[in-house]
Amino acid sequence: MDITVIDRKAYLDYIPNIPLEIFEGRDPAVTMHMDLVDTLARDDIKFRQAEVLGLDIDAKQVRVRLGAPEYRVGYDYLVIALGSVLAYDDIEGFAEHGYTVSDAYHANRLIEYLKNNYKGGPIAVGSDRFEQGTKGKPDWLPTALAACEGPPVEVSLSLAHWLDEYGKGSAKNITIFTPAELIAEDAGEKVVGQLLEAAGSMDFGYMNKVEGITRLTDQGIEFRDGRKLDAEISIVFPNWKPHDFLKGRPISDEVGFIITDMTMRNPDHPEIFACGDAAAITVPKLGAIGHQECDVVGKQIAKEVGKMSAEKADEPWQPEVICIGDMGGGKAFYIHSNSWFGFGGDTQILEMGRLPYAQKVLYKEMFFRNHGKIPNWGLPASKLLSENIKI
Numbered sequence: 001m002d003i004t005v006i007d008r009k010a011y012l013d014y015i016p017n018i019p020l021e022i023f024e025g026r027d028p029a030v031t032m033h034m035d036l037v038d039t040l041a042r043d044d045i046k047f048r049q050a051e052v053l054g055l056d057i058d059a060k061q062v063r064v065r066l067g068a069p070e071y072r073v074g075y076d077y078l079v080i081a082l083g084s085v086l087a088y089d090d091i092e093g094f095a096e097h098g099y100t101v102s103d104a105y106h107a108n109r110l111i112e113y114l115k116n117n118y119k120g121g122p123i124a125v126g127s128d129r130f131e132q133g134t135k136g137k138p139d140w141l142p143t144a145l146a147a148c149e150g151p152p153v154e155v156s157l158s159l160a161h162w163l164d165e166y167g168k169g170s171a172k173n174i175t176i177f178t179p180a181e182l183i184a185e186d187a188g189e190k191v192v193g194q195l196l197e198a199a200g201s202m203d204f205g206y207m208n209k210v211e212g213i214t215r216l217t218d219q220g221i222e223f224r225d226g227r228k229l230d231a232e233i234s235i236v237f238p239n240w241k242p243h244d245f246l247k248g249r250p251i252s253d254e255v256g257f258i259i260t261d262m263t264m265r266n267p268d269h270p271e272i273f274a275c276g277d278a279a280a281i282t283v284p285k286l287g288a289i290g291h292q293e294c295d296v297v298g299k300q301i302a303k304e305v306g307k308m309s310a311e312k313a314d315e316p317w318q319p320e321v322i323c324i325g326d327m328g329g330g331k332a333f334y335i336h337s338n339s340w341f342g343f344g345g346d347t348q349i350l351e352m353g354r355l356p357y358a359q360k361v362l363y364k365e366m367f368f369r370n371h372g373k374i375p376n377w378g379l380p381a382s383k384l385l386s387e388n389i390k391i
């Protein structure tokens with residue numbers, strides 16, 4: 001089988017550990033980039049570093065730019081795994097007054113401000129409103145008002161620890177905000193209740209139902225519901241938007257996310273798959289759910305080319321939230337939940353301590369050492385340990 005990966009970067013950005021790296025004094029540009037060329041060559045997968053410009057669905061071709069000319073790359077099967085655009089440009093005042101941690105550049109910019117210029121003022125951490133599509137949305141998938149709220153919870157907890165460690169403040173300096181009724185609602189009400197109780201006892205501020213961000217100013221944040229939050233530092237997670245060239249296509253919802261069924265296949269173009277943040281059913285926009293979907297895509301294509309039985313490839317699948325977030329000081333929180341999705345699941349587990357931290361760090365080590373492959377026993381072992389052993 002001839003597989004080609006096209007990406008504009010020749011490395012994978014391991015995003016989930018970026019906040020942990022900066023608060024522990026490492027530069028994520030050095031530690032969180034995994035080389036793609038060598039990784040893929042090990043499995044005889046071709047890598048082409050190029051910008052994807054668009055799709056010609058009828059001709060079964062991807063339009064790419066390699067240097068100046070535009071080329072077309074043909075396919076039998078296409079897997080759209082281009083992620084989302086993090087829409088900082090849509091937030092008025094972000095360039096002048098905003099901070100974030102979604103890539104090494106911004107994360108370094110934040111830690112440098114905290115180290116060198118922070119005056120001890122209030123810090124706001126939270127998300128802008130997520131615009132989810134409705135076309136083709138299955139009944140089991142709720143509508144999320146924020147794209148991914150593990151990161152604001154994680155950043156708040158680990159930043160509070162960092163402020164304390166460096167004598168610059170504590171959780172009292174930080175207010176967490178959300179456009180939704182509850183922060184991280186996809187974790188389930190019970191888990192969020194426990195998280196809020198823990199955060200409240202540490203004296204974090206909390207603002208819910210802010211509806212979204214109107215603008216950032218030198219005073220802080222103005223919200224869509226009319227309220228304001230004073231902030232010396234506004235750490236913001238934006239709307240997760242699809243790439244422009246995916247909007248208005250027959251395979252996309254009205255926002256531009258790719259419509260798929262539970263086999264991650266587009267119903268009208270079964271030769272096109274999507275997984276990760278680019279897929280409409282990936283809500284919340286969580287790497288763990290993207291990973292589950294990649295397994296599904298791999299099995300479906302293996303079935304098509306006669307490498308896997310239909311029985312195995314078509315095993316039913318349901319998304320679940322698995323999230324491990326740093327809390328600073330060698331501790332982390334572990335969330336395993338499926339109650340938010342409309343499948344009637346009742347798992348809602350929250351654990352906090354040293355073991356989840358070790359797992360967060362070890363998962364990244366295993367991912368890099370195994371060149372992007374997590375052994376089949378990795379996730380079950382992680383669940384077993386986190387949910388049964390308290391350290």
Ligand SMILES: Cc1cc2nc3c(=O)[nH]c(=O)nc-3n(C[C@H](O)[C@H](O)[C@H](O)COP(=O)(O)OP(=O)(O)OC[C@H]3O[C@@H](n4cnc5c(N)ncnc54)[C@H](O)[C@@H]3O)c2cc1C
Nearest residue numbers: 007008015016051052082083102151276277285286287288
């Ligand atoms: C701060 C932060 C912390 C997070 N923590 C967690 C966590 O703890 N656990 C978790 O499960 N999830 C976490 N997430 C979410 C997770 O990072 C994403 O869900 C995940 O990265 C999505 O993977 P993806 O492959 O779909 O997209 P991406 O990781 O965005 O990858 C998309 C790829 O496509 C390439 N690309 C994009 N456009 C083009 C183009 N036009 N041409 C060529 N190449 C292109 C990019 O270079 C990139 O390599 C976090 C997110 C953030 C921002």
